[in-house]
Amino acid sequence: MNQIEYTNENIKFLKDIFRKYYFENKYFPYLYSIEKREFGYRKFDSLVVRHLSFKNIGELVVELVRNVPLDVYYSNAYYGFPSNPINEKQWEGADLIFDIDIKDLNIPCFHEHTYYICNLCGFVNSEQKLCVNCNKGKTYDISIPCKRCFTAIKKEAAKLLEFLRSDLGIEEKFIEVFFSGNAGFHFHVNDPGMRNLDSNSRSSVTDYIIGNGFMCESIGVRKYRNGFMIKLPKSGIMNGWRKKIASSFGINQKSELKLKHLVEASGGYDGFRNEINRITKKFGVHIDSQVTNDIHRVFRLPGSINGKSGLTKTKCDDLESFNPNNDACMLDDSEVYINLKTKLKINLKNNNFKLDNVLEKVPSYVAVYLVCKGLATISKNQ
Amino acid sequence: MSIKLGSSELAKYPFLQEASDYIQETKFDFAEFDRPEMIHIINRAVEKLENELKGKIYSNLDEYEIEIMTFLVSLLLIKSIGLEEVSKKCSLFEAMRVERFLSTDLSVERSSQKKKLLVQKIFQDLFDINIDVDSTSSICKLSVPDYLLRASKMYEQEWKLINRSVKDGYVYLDTDEAVRLIRNELSNLIYTRVKNMKVYEVPILIKSKADELRKKYSGRYVYRNQFKILEYPPCIKHAMEIINKGENLPHSARFMLATYMLAIGKTEEEVIEIFKNSPDYNEKITRYQVEHLAGKKGSHIKYSVPSCDRLRSEDLCFAVKECENLINPIQFGRRKLT
CATH class of the missing domain: 1.20.930 (Transcription Elongation Factor S-II; Chain A)
Known part of the structure; x- marks a missing residue:
């Protein structure tokens, strides 16, 4: 959803800044096989244009500078004819993409920096209900992720990386990690071996990473008459999820008796299944399965500006040291007046901003961030 | 050798x-x-x-x-x-x-x-x-x-x-x-x-x-019988409850609900009616999407109801005991018409 208040000043300001950015950053080094991709973009009036294709980066940049979109997308899929309607594109494979978002992690501090904006009058409410200002509008929420949020999501990202490398055996050179530009990370896997996976196969991968659907039978516990029996699988229990579960219980391929006692202690087959669910929840990664399973989806283009924040979708070579509010903040610092809808504190480009007044003079990158979030508008009097 | x-x-x-x-x-x-x-x-x-x-x-x-x-x-x-x-x-x-x-x-x-x-x-x-x-x-x-x-x-x-x-x-x-x-x-x-x-x-x-x-x-394999749905599966019931409470459903749940209703024989009008309670209801968009799913707009492909497997991975599954061994919600609570 587009959160920007649609005023002439806002749109002109953002378009000028975005155009300048695309003119000056016309490289997109992480865009491969451009001629095989479908492109699309969201305009400032929220209309979405899809089924575009470009022969080279030059053509793409011309389009971006001329039309200045709010958000730019490209397909994970490779097509024979990317600009044709969806069933005539001739699908030739798709990168495997994973998305982790802060809002899915249930981080306790999340509500401390979440704002509820009225969809009719734009008023910033303190909680999610009918707008207290106009009494008509419903609220939608936006959040300004804090340091704790980013620490938590980086931990989740590290777990995902481990699954990709160790379990799925994907080589380092095929994995690219990007900060989405707002509140998440995108993992692009362009391993040619994975490219042809259909949607069902991808769904099996996402279930693997989330930890969905592990059966007691996989670790050797089977339903038997009214109880259970132990029969360890011939292919062993010391790899993959089987190993994670086995290690949590302290068992191995020779621990049939110990496993039997463990199942009995958990209250039988059903109780043991609950134990397993608890473990899979702990080790699984919070990814958005729909994103990965879709083989025709368009994704934010690496190197493009995220219209929800004004930050850039940025390659992240070292998760540990990556600082989204600094490393992905690429815009201008010329100053501009904004009208704030609420008091707030933010840190961008390693600068702290404590904004208490209705009218504030801030660097453009701060103004873009707040206008994109729907928390400020560009002042008419500059 | x-x-x-x-x-x-x-x-x-x-x-x-x-x-x-x-x-x-x-x-x-x-x-x-x-x-x-x-x-x-x-x-x-x-x-x-x-x-x-x-x-x-x-x-x-x-x-x-x-x-x-x-x-x-x-x-x-x-x-x-x-x-x-x-x-x-x-x-x-x-x-x-x-x-x-x-x-x-x-x-x-x-x-x-x-x-x-x-x-x-x-x-x-x-x-x-x-x-x-x-x-x-x-x-x-x-x-x-x-x-x-x-x-x-x-x-x-x-x-x-x-x-x-x-x-x-x-x-x-x-x-x-x-x-x-x-x-x-x-x-x-x-x-x-x-x-x-x-x-x-x-x-x-x-x-x-x-x-x-x-x-x-020849003739032995004509087995496509007509079925009547006696009860909605729990995933559909859950989605209906949310809609009836006037809350927004995620896109994947709307897809499931619409394809399910179309698959059990509801008309497009009846399906559109179900979504009227959504807070972000827009008749034009809903109509287009339902007709699209029914194969009458866009790609002209009729969409199938997502499998139980898919619904599980999208957190839309609320399985009950009767769901055991089903592979698609469409199989739930149906009885052969004789």
């Missing part, structure tokens, strides 16, 4: 190139099937097909010359019967017969070179799967993508990657599992062979047997 497949392997796997080579080498002519001494083979092929059509695996195994000819006659019979259901069922049971032999061969065969050769001839040459069989444990190892592309066609939960032994990009299977994995492909291979066969003149004896079988089996 190079190892070759022996006659016993050709008998078990008569679809291999070596078996076709054998027929070519003997310069066998189809007209020879009309000779009286071939009746034994034709009767054997009929017996095999009838077994398969009854849902049984034909496990008799004879000399390789007889097996190869029986296989050839079976294909001719299936082709001449000309019933799609017969082709599909016989192909599947032929695949299951092969599966039985192959599974045993891979686990009991002592010569590791012979094992490797079988794996190469069947997994690699026919289906382009690189698979390694450990000579002592008989555990098979194949790449994650090779596994996924096959396992994704299986509905049982045990085939999900999470229930497999996975390490460093490989999936480890016992021989039964590895062979089961290619059942669909084997079945398709046989089905395609029948479909692509060009027979200009079917030998009289085979033709008359095929006519008898067609008469006997």
Whole structure:
């Protein structure tokens, strides 16, 4: 959803800044096989244009500078004819993409920096209900992720990386990690071996990473008459999820008796299944399965500006040291007046901003961030 | 020393190139099937097909010359019967017969070179799967993508990657599992062979047997009965509750709800009506989307209800006891109309 208040000043300001950015950053080094991709973009009036294709980066940049979109997308899929309607594109494979978002992690501090904006009058409410200002509008929420949020999501990202490398055996050179530009990370896997996976196969991968659907039978516990029996699988229990579960219980391929006692202690087959669910929840990664399973989806283009924040979708070579509010903040610092809808504190480009007044003079990158979030508008009097 | 497949392997796997080579080498002519001494083979092929059509695996195994000819006659019979259901069922049971032999061969065969050769001839040459069989444990190892592309066609939960032994990009299977994995492909291979066969003149004896079988089996496979839904599945009930409370449903849940309602025979108007309670309801958009799902707009593809598996991974599944063994919500609470 587009959160920007649609005023002439806002749109002109953002378009000028975005155009300048695309003119000056016309490289997109992480865009491969451009001629095989479908492109699309969201305009400032929220209309979405899809089924575009470009022969080279030059053509793409011309389009971006001329039309200045709010958000730019490209397909994970490779097509024979990317600009044709969806069933005539001739699908030739798709990168495997994973998305982790802060809002899915249930981080306790999340509500401390979440704002509820009225969809009719734009008023910033303190909680999610009918707008207290106009009494008509419903609220939608936006959040300004804090340091704790980013620490938590980086931990989740590290777990995902481990699954990709160790379990799925994907080589380092095929994995690219990007900060989405707002509140998440995108993992692009362009391993040619994975490219042809259909949607069902991808769904099996996402279930693997989330930890969905592990059966007691996989670790050797089977339903038997009214109880259970132990029969360890011939292919062993010391790899993959089987190993994670086995290690949590302290068992191995020779621990049939110990496993039997463990199942009995958990209250039988059903109780043991609950134990397993608890473990899979702990080790699984919070990814958005729909994103990965879709083989025709368009994704934010690496190197493009995220219209929800004004930050850039940025390659992240070292998760540990990556600082989204600094490393992905690429815009201008010329100053501009904004009208704030609420008091707030933010840190961008390693600068702290404590904004208490209705009218504030801030660097453009701060103004873009707040206008994109729907928390400020560009002042008419500059 | 190079190892070759022996006659016993050709008998078990008569679809291999070596078996076709054998027929070519003997310069066998189809007209020879009309000779009286071939009746034994034709009767054997009929017996095999009838077994398969009854849902049984034909496990008799004879000399390789007889097996190869029986296989050839079976294909001719299936082709001449000309019933799609017969082709599909016989192909599947032929695949299951092969599966039985192959599974045993891979686990009991002592010569590791012979094992490797079988794996190469069947997994690699026919289906382009690189698979390694450990000579002592008989555990098979194949790449994650090779596994996924096959396992994704299986509905049982045990085939999900999470229930497999996975390490460093490989999936480890016992021989039964590895062979089961290619059942669909084997079945398709046989089905395609029948479909692509060009027979200009079917030998009289085979033709008359095929006519008898067609008469006997045509009409048996009309099984698409009408069903009536007595109760909505819990996933649909849950989505309806949210909509009725006036709360927003995620896109995936709307997709599930609309495709389900269309699949059970609701009209587009009735489906649109369901969404009227959504806080962000927009009639124009809803109408377009429902008509799109019904195959009347856009790509003109009618969308199916997502499988239970898919709903589980999208957190839309609220399974109850009655959901056990279902693969799609559409199967829940339905009763055959008599």
